[in-house]
Amino acid sequence: MTRASSRRPGPPTRTERGIPEATVARLPVYLRALTALSDSGIATASSEDLATAAGVNSAKLRKDLSYLGSYGTRGVGYDVEYLRYQIAREIGVTQDWAVVIVGIGNLGHALANYSGFGTRGFRIVALLDADPKLVGERIGDMEVRDFAELEHIVETDRVSIGVITTPAGPAQEVCDRLVAAGVTSILNFAPVVLSVPDGVDIRKVDLSIELQILAYHEQRKSGEVALPQVPELPATNGLASDLPAVGGGVGA
Amino acid sequence: MTRASSRRPGPPTRTERGIPEATVARLPVYLRALTALSDSGIATASSEDLATAAGVNSAKLRKDLSYLGSYGTRGVGYDVEYLRYQIAREIGVTQDWAVVIVGIGNLGHALANYSGFGTRGFRIVALLDADPKLVGERIGDMEVRDFAELEHIVETDRVSIGVITTPAGPAQEVCDRLVAAGVTSILNFAPVVLSVPDGVDIRKVDLSIELQILAYHEQRKSGEVALPQVPELPATNGLASDLPAVGGGVGA
DNA sequence: CCGATTTTGTTCTCACGTTCACAAGCTCCT
DNA sequence: AGGAGCTTGTGAACGTGAGAACAAAATCGG
Numbered sequence: 162m163t164r165a166s167s168r169r170p171g172p173p174t175r176t177e178r179g180i181p182e183a184t185v186a187r188l189p190v191y192l193r194a195l196t197a198l199s200d201s202g203i204a205t206a207s208s209e210d211l212a213t214a215a216g217v218n219s220a221k222l223r224k225d226l227s228y229l230g231s232y233g234t235r236g237v238g239y240d241v242e243y244l245r246y247q248i249a250r251e252i253g254v255t256q257d258w259a260v261v262i263v264g265i266g267n268l269g270h271a272l273a274n275y276s277g278f279g280t281r282g283f284r285i286v287a288l289l290d291a292d293p294k295l296v297g298e299r300i301g302d303m304e305v306r307d308f309a310e311l312e313h314i315v316e317t318d319r320v321s322i323g324v325i326t327t328p329a330g331p332a333q334e335v336c337d338r339l340v341a342a343g344v345t346s347i348l349n350f351a352p353v354v355l356s357v358p359d360g361v362d363i364r365k366v367d368l369s370i371e372l373q374i375l376a377y378h379e380q381r382k383s384g385e386v387a388l389p390q391v392p393e394l395p396a397t398n399g400l401a402s403d404l405p406a407v408g409g410g411v412g413a
Numbered sequence: 414m415t416r417a418s419s420r421r422p423g424p425p426t427r428t429e430r431g432i433p434e435a436t437v438a439r440l441p442v443y444l445r446a447l448t449a450l451s452d453s454g455i456a457t458a459s460s461e462d463l464a465t466a467a468g469v470n471s472a473k474l475r476k477d478l479s480y481l482g483s484y485g486t487r488g489v490g491y492d493v494e495y496l497r498y499q500i501a502r503e504i505g506v507t508q509d510w511a512v513v514i515v516g517i518g519n520l521g522h523a524l525a526n527y528s529g530f531g532t533r534g535f536r537i538v539a540l541l542d543a544d545p546k547l548v549g550e551r552i553g554d555m556e557v558r559d560f561a562e563l564e565h566i567v568e569t570d571r572v573s574i575g576v577i578t579t580p581a582g583p584a585q586e587v588c589d590r591l592v593a594a595g596v597t598s599i600l601n602f603a604p605v606v607l608s609v610p611d612g613v614d615i616r617k618v619d620l621s622i623e624l625q626i627l628a629y630h631e632q633r634k635s636g637e638v639a640l641p642q643v644p645e646l647p648a649t650n651g652l653a654s655d656l657p658a659v660g661g662g663v664g665a
Numbered sequence: 666c667c668g669a670t671t672t673t674g675t676t677c678t679c680a681c682g683t684t685c686a687c688a689a690g691c692t693c694c695t
Numbered sequence: 696a697g698g699a700g701c702t703t704g705t706g707a708a709c710g711t712g713a714g715a716a717c718a719a720a721a722t723c724g725g
């Protein structure tokens with residue numbers, strides 16, 4: 162990350178053609194919306210139309226698109242096909258990315274069968290697992306291969322993206338192996354924090370965390386139920402054990 | 414969304430016991446880290462230790478925790494069990510949340526078998542699908558039931574959280590049914606933008622979007638390959654759509 | 666009992682993200 | 696041709712988030 166030196170207050174920062182991270186995260190959504198519009202036979206769309214389809218407001222959408230260039234026509238809107246191509250190119254899904262999936266449990270299975278990848282610039286080139294009982298199993302038109310083949314596959318197929326769907330335990334080790342083999346982007350479904358060297362990108366998806374975030378809001382909705390305070394004190398070794406009552410005076 | 418009235422410039426904003434959204438999203442990570450430490454028999458941890466385990470820096474962690482209250486001991490650190498309970502209580506996972514999963518395809522299957530829910534305050538009370546061929550199938554110790562039973566189940570089991578793992582097509586309709594039945598939090602895996610009325614929380618998980626974000630960064634890493642610039646503007650009037658197919662080749 | 670040491674909780678500042686609001690630019694109609 | 700009417704692209708204001716830095720509080724050793 163080349164950080165521009167001496168910055169003065171001004172536009173968000175942004176190096177050369179760098180696009181703000183928040184915008185990058187929304188581009189795939191716009192892409193999907195454009196594809197849907199295109200499939201409906203719609204050739205032109207205003208920022209308002211697009212924003213609605215993507216679930217954001219139009220000002221944000223216009224600003225996001227402005228980072229890519231000036232692809233709209235004032236007074237008219239955006240050409241759906243044209244814009245779709247531009248976004249796809251910017252994201253990089255005009256080329257094909259080879260992907261390996263490591264850990265063929267329930268989730269790995271599901272991903273292996275997920276058709277959404279192939280249609281969006283990603284090609285699963287291997288399903289790997291260390292369990293000999295799984296190796297050889299057929300899933301769709303692929304066969305589960307031994308994790309030991311990782312290095313070979315990464316090199317042969319120029320794999321740059323790896324998906325980890327193992328349990329938490331082996332995840333870091335799998336991650337290290339992926340990185341050592343040359344993978345530079347990792348999507349992690351295992352419920353652990355993985356550490357990777359600089360230059361390797363990592364994103365995580367944790368189903369349980371998403372539910373917990375929902376639970377937090379749900380709890381606040383349902384009448385601010387004041388739960389009973391701490392059940393008991395840990396009363397552990399020499400720690401500060403006279404814990405104050407938790408909630409203090411928020412009584413109602 | 415009760416917005417505090419007359420706010421003056423000052424601390425981030427935050428209503429009464431409201432916790433910043435960014436912090437809420439990290440609390441489950443801290444919770445997981447604390448559980449791991451606890452399982453390792455560690456009774457006390459400094460903000461530095463915790464931050465490392467959670468993959469954030471210690472200043473951020475301390476600030477996050479400060480929104481919950483003063484649960485640490487200066488010069489010592491945090492009592493792992495105590496803090497864990499406090500966070501769990503704040504998130505709301507000290508109580509059990511009933512969850513229904515709608516759409517028992519590959520992903521629904523995987524989630525139904527996912528053990529991470531039960532251990533974290535969530536209880537799957539029903540697996541629903543509209544396809545008669547699936548109804549009756551056993552998954553683990555549960556049986557797939559007909560989607561028509563939704564309303565009955567939501568009422569009986571006081572379900573407030575629904576998970577949508579259907580294809581994109583029926584997702585909005587399923588969503589509407591969930592909301593009408595009384596579900597107020599939804600986790601959506603279908604690749605569409607769902608619209609819900611105020612008061613209903615929705616979060617989305619989209620595997621394909623995550624991969625696309627990785628692809629963007631990957632593309633920038635690999636030599637800043639300057640792809641051929643725009644073929645050319647579409648003919649202005651009729652909106653010609655003869656641009657390269659989105660799969661347009663990338664040599665090399 | 667007092668000072669050294671440790672680690673939290675908080676304040677301050679800067680960076681980032683979102684939204685508003687409007688000028689610039691395009692099309693269409695008269 | 697000229698003006699009316701839209702819609703984009705962007706400058707500026709506002710709000711939220713992150714990180715550095717430090718004062719406050721606790722423990723420990725003498």
